[in-house]
Amino acid sequence: MTGSPQWLSMETRVKPAVFDYHRPDNIEEACALLAEYGADARVLSGGQSLVPLMNMRILSPAVLIDINRCRDLAYLREEGAAIACGALTRQSEAETSDLVASRLPLMSIAMPHVGVRASRNFGTVCGSLAHADPLAELPSVASALDARFVIASSRGRREVTADEFFVSALTNCLEPDEMLAEVKMPAIAEGAGCAFHEIANRAHGFAVAGVAACVEFGPDGRCSRARLSAMGAGDTTARLSPVEALIEGQRLDDALIRAAGAEAAVVADPAGDVHADAAYRAEAIGSLVRKVLRQMQGAAVER
Amino acid sequence: MKAIEDFTLIGKTVLRREDSYLMRGKAQFLDDLPEPKGLIHLAFVLSPYACADILSVDASAAKALPGVIDVLTGKDLVGDIKTFAPVIEIEGYRDVRRPVVAVDRVNFVGEYVAVILAESPYVAQDALDLVEVDYDPLPAVAGIEEAEAAGAPVIHSHLGDNHIFRAAFETEDFDARFAEGDLVLEEEFRNGKTAGGMIEPRGCMAWPDPVATNFTLWTPTQIPHIVRTAIADHLDIPESVLRVVAPAVGGGFGTKAHVFPDELIVVALARRYGRAVKWVQDRRESLLTNMHARGHILHIKVSVKQDGTLCGVYLNLKTNCGAYPNHPYSPTLEATGCARMLPGPYRFQTYRYDVSSLITNTCPTGAKRGTGQPSAFLAIEGMMDRIGRRLGIDPAEVRRRNTVRPEEFPYVNVVGVRYDTGSYLPSLERGLEMIGYDAFRAAQPKDRLVNGKYRGIGICNYTEVSGTGAPGWRVRGFAKMPGFDSSRVVVEPDGKITVYVSQADAGQGHYTTFAQIAADRLGVACEDVTVVEGDTSKTPYGTGTFASRGSVVGGGTVIRCSEKVGVKIRRIAGYMLDADPERLVLKDGRVADPEDAGRSLSLREVAETAYSMNNLGLPQGEEHGLEATDYYDPPMVTMANGTHVVQVAVDPEDGRVEIERYAVVHDCGRVINPRIVEGQVHGATVQGIGEALMEEIVYDADGQHLNANLLDYLMPTAMDVPELELDHIETPSIDTVGGIKGAAEGGLTGAVPAIANAVGDALSGLGVNITRVPLRPSSVFEQIRRACTEKEGRA
Numbered sequence A: 001m002t003g004s005p006q007w008l009s010m011e012t013r014v015k016p017a018v019f020d021y022h023r024p025d026n027i028e029e030a031c032a033l034l035a036e037y038g039a040d041a042r043v044l045s046g047g048q049s050l051v052p053l054m055n056m057r058i059l060s061p062a063v064l065i066d067i068n069r070c071r072d073l074a075y076l077r078e079e080g081a082a083i084a085c086g087a088l089t090r091q092s093e094a095e096t097s098d099l100v101a102s103r104l105p106l107m108s109i110a111m112p113h114v115g116v117r118a119s120r121n122f123g124t125v126c127g128s129l130a131h132a133d134p135l136a137e138l139p140s141v142a143s144a145l146d147a148r149f150v151i152a153s154s155r156g157r158r159e160v161t162a163d164e165f166f167v168s169a170l171t172n173c174l175e176p177d178e179m180l181a182e183v184k185m186p187a188i189a190e191g192a193g194c195a196f197h198e199i200a201n202r203a204h205g206f207a208v209a210g211v212a213a214c215v216e217f218g219p220d221g222r223c224s225r226a227r228l229s230a231m232g233a234g235d236t237t238a239r240l241s242p243v244e245a246l247i248e249g250q251r252l253d254d255a256l257i258r259a260a261g262a263e264a265a266v267v268a269d270p271a272g273d274v275h276a277d278a279a280y281r282a283e284a285i286g287s288l289v290r291k292v293l294r295q296m297q298g299a300a301v302e303r
Numbered sequence B: 001m002k003a004i005e006d007f008t009l010i011g012k013t014v015l016r017r018e019d020s021y022l023m024r025g026k027a028q029f030l031d032d033l034p035e036p037k038g039l040i041h042l043a044f045v046l047s048p049y050a051c052a053d054i055l056s057v058d059a060s061a062a063k064a065l066p067g068v069i070d071v072l073t074g075k076d077l078v079g080d081i082k083t084f085a086p087v088i089e090i091e092g093y094r095d096v097r098r099p100v101v102a103v104d105r106v107n108f109v110g111e112y113v114a115v116i117l118a119e120s121p122y123v124a125q126d127a128l129d130l131v132e133v134d135y136d137p138l139p140a141v142a143g144i145e146e147a148e149a150a151g152a153p154v155i156h157s158h159l160g161d162n163h164i165f166r167a168a169f170e171t172e173d174f175d176a177r178f179a180e181g182d183l184v185l186e187e188e189f190r191n192g193k194t195a196g197g198m199i200e201p202r203g204c205m206a207w208p209d210p211v212a213t214n215f216t217l218w219t220p221t222q223i224p225h226i227v228r229t230a231i232a233d234h235l236d237i238p239e240s241v242l243r244v245v246a247p248a249v250g251g252g253f254g255t256k257a258h259v260f261p262d263e264l265i266v267v268a269l270a271r272r273y274g275r276a277v278k279w280v281q282d283r284r285e286s287l288l289t290n291m292h293a294r295g296h297i298l299h300i301k302v303s304v305k306q307d308g309t310l311c312g313v314y315l316n317l318k319t320n321c322g323a324y325p326n327h328p329y330s331p332t333l334e335a336t337g338c339a340r341m342l343p344g345p346y347r348f349q350t351y352r353y354d355v356s357s358l359i360t361n362t363c364p365t366g367a368k369r370g371t372g373q374p375s376a377f378l379a380i381e382g383m384m385d386r387i388g389r390r391l392g393i394d395p396a397e398v399r400r401r402n403t404v405r406p407e408e409f410p411y412v413n414v415v416g417v418r419y420d421t422g423s424y425l426p427s428l429e430r431g432l433e434m435i436g437y438d439a440f441r442a443a444q445p446k447d448r449l450v451n452g453k454y455r456g457i458g459i460c461n462y463t464e465v466s467g468t469g470a471p472g473w474r475v476r477g478f479a480k481m482p483g484f485d486s487s488r489v490v491v492e493p494d495g496k497i498t499v500y501v502s503q504a505d506a507g508q509g510h511y512t513t514f515a516q517i518a519a520d521r522l523g524v525a526c527e528d529v530t531v532v533e534g535d536t537s538k539t540p541y542g543t544g545t546f547a548s549r550g551s552v553v554g555g556g557t558v559i560r561c562s563e564k565v566g567v568k569i570r571r572i573a574g575y576m577l578d579a580d581p582e583r584l585v586l587k588d589g590r591v592a593d594p595e596d597a598g599r600s601l602s603l604r605e606v607a608e609t610a611y612s613m614n615n616l617g618l619p620q621g622e623e624h625g626l627e628a629t630d631y632y633d634p635p636m637v638t639m640a641n642g643t644h645v646v647q648v649a650v651d652p653e654d655g656r657v658e659i660e661r662y663a664v665v666h667d668c669g670r671v672i673n674p675r676i677v678e679g680q681v682h683g684a685t686v687q688g689i690g691e692a693l694m695e696e697i698v699y700d701a702d703g704q705h706l707n708a709n710l711l712d713y714l715m716p717t718a719m720d721v722p723e724l725e726l727d728h729i730e731t732p733s734i735d736t737v738g739g740i741k742g743a744a745e746g747g748l749t750g751a752v753p754a755i756a757n758a759v760g761d762a763l764s765g766l767g768v769n770i771t772r773v774p775l776r777p778s779s780v781f782e783q784i785r786r787a788c789t790e791k792e793g794r795a
């Protein structure tokens, strides 16, 4: 004879270690909480990186400060010659924004490579920047755009460049009581070209290497200003300054593009992992530099 | 061919009834089941070392945590559960048993070291970090070559070395016959270790019945009856008191066709504590501890005539067993399987193989969709291309010249496997036609460079072992693998039908196909049939669902069983209608006498008579009830077949492989439900694309598993899948009931070699030799670079 079990309803389950949870309504409250909890706290924005890390118990913050109710941080607006993107702007909002498409085309073309639609619906632009993954697309985009990072705390505000913001893999320059409030990206200049390409082992998810580029041309068709940033080239997103120096003031002909690719492979200082070894990453960055510059050649000719 | 011409529903696309709950998220997977009161939650402490002595386990801090019930080590469980091992009776196999939780020594990263029992899963997780284990790390071996090297640490000392299995086979006069060829080609192929990659990780829950001394185990398994037998055996409990239930299963792919230590542990602990016990693994555990597959080294030598025909084949295959043999198959599954399946659609009759499996300090390996076949065809199909290149014969033509011809069926291959029917040549021709092969070849430049990319075509002609019966398992030493499957078909008192099948669905659509079959045979609507499976207390004993046996053996037994019930229906109806039962026809839910047009009975009327629910009574000697039971043991194997033809472009700048065209021709004999078959072909092909281009479990030299998460273990997503052009050929088996052959694995088997061959063809002008999958951009690029450097060196 068989009885039947006495069923219990399922309780809600979570996997991370125990934490305290705060949900401020605006940036002042968020900063006040950060001032109170400092290094014990983590800002939760889209949660697309933080939550998996907590579930795997790789991170166990004692306090979470959830900024998803801070409506004052959800904006994407034109401010003079720059576009300001608040900390609560979702990646999908930037992806579909006309303002971004027309004034920050580099971000528009790179965004479809950032995870999948579902992760972009939650993930924020600033969250990806704050996370500082050397293989993430948006830090390279911000770096190639010469973005300014607006940092807030209850002590006030300060601005830093991408070079200052990205310190090393998964490490930014924020002090324990600070948060990233906004990123300001200069709009594309008249007659400039931009391109983004990456190489991955599969179509979805993180890439092996990538290059974001923004190049301006003078009336003579020569490259007047070049900004190239590589992902996977080191432990942070890295500007390829020697490559920029090589092409500024020059015409983008095939020989120069080949030289730029070779230079990029030399300056890149990538690491190896299960996805690709360091030598391949360097070559891949070289080939990506050639690819973006060849595309830019088109932009220069078109004018 | 035994044509059953009167099929009405078999062969029709019927929408999958399970989709209505699967697609709406309403399926009840293990972790969705309501939980019994007083449930104990388990978490396992996993070994961080590939090989180490366990010096001590200090669980005092964990035990002190509120909500922790107990922490048990391997020693604590020795009395509850016997050491775990499959039963394999074949020469060359050596027994290795494992404690379900390690006792003195751990042998792979992820092996269970202790088990935490807690009042909630949350507490169990917290307690994991509090158990302190003192290890003495020892040198580990992760790879096959390291394991067989002289002086390698011996992982299981009683073996003396790291070989767990060796087997050899040789046809008569092998050496002399092999020497008859004009030339010998030789190659070594390798594939990466991969995982089954099902979306639902494993877990299980055991519940001791307080009324009787019975246990129910819910476990997402493909083999509920075999799980029950194994647990009863290792726990010393009667099979009659254990019920094994497979709830909705979120993908199995062979991984869930094993018996796992945790299944024994939850039942043993339910018995020890008299409480329900549950454990659910996470993705990391899933990738660390569930069975891995492949990781083979195939050394192949072929002897050929100038015209490209094979005189003989020699295979030396080495497989990585992992730290322990899997249950119930042991590593012989892939080793012998691969060697025996390698002849494929080809006619050669001279063959020798030497296979061996090596113990290493890695996760055990076992069954995964395709088992030995993706490896076997990587080798033999790779050689077809090499023969063509060497002799200047088109690789498709080389295949034609070696393929079993239509008039040769039934054909017995070189290892004695009977191919009853098949469409080997028609399938090849159709595949070539679909891709426009001749035109492509005619336009293909010698260096294969078109618009900056190297373009090539790859072919894989494959056979697919399916529906293995008892003789097929016995010949390979599987002493406890039944081979048969069974069903019970019941016409209920209201005339509706319940079909109980000994199998367990993991998403294949059994609830639809088996309903279709029974409805077809009993002349009722599909909706009038309910299918029940995956529950040892409800269905008769059987082997389960793996190795493409669901429709061959499950479908076969449902056909037979339905026809058995049909006989009784006709007998009773004949009595009621006063007609000869033989001439009665089951159609549209009625039993009709075609010779007496007006006269018929509804199935319900017949059932009411059978169940004594009217005053009519039964014919003399007839028993009440309206049901039948059937045990169907199919032939040794039945062979499906097919052809994949793939066109790729390789970018020399970064090594990326892009699939430009993909054609699949597929023959699984009698098709039951075309849509479901297409789904199986698609799914398997996509898994093959994964194995060919990206998937690989990576262990470092110390046996550390480097990618036990889905960020780093890459499986293809929809974004990686090209348009698949599909065509079917239907060549029913003459050996199986209903002419059915298996359909679930060939896609994977065809994809891996076809893609590898396409890349090999594209890069042949550069002199690149493709011998290893996965073909990630970095490895392809490196091979291109090396070939170019060598060329320059020669120039």
Ligand SMILES: Cc1cc2nc3c(=O)[nH]c(=O)nc-3n(C[C@H](O)[C@H](O)[C@H](O)COP(=O)(O)OP(=O)(O)OC[C@H]3O[C@@H](n4cnc5c(N)ncnc54)[C@H](O)[C@@H]3O)c2cc1C
Binding pocket: A042, A043, A044, A045, A046, A047, A048, A049, A050, A051, A087, A113, A114, A115, A116, A119, A122, A123, A124, A125, A126, A127, A128, A129, A130, A131, A133, A135, A136, A137, A138, A174, A178, A179, A180, A181, A204, A205, A206, A207
């Ligand atoms: C399936 C999947 C695929 C993905 N693929 C990619 C990919 O291909 N490329 C890619 O770049 N990313 C990928 N991601 C990561 C994704 O882009 C994340 O959205 C992003 O990295 C983090 O943004 P978030 O808003 O979700 O931040 P969260 O996860 O909430 O936070 C990430 C980190 O940043 C901190 N942080 C967040 N906001 C702030 C702030 N305003 N100030 C200070 N600190 C802050 C958090 O404390 C945390 O440490 C993927 C994610 C998933 C789930």
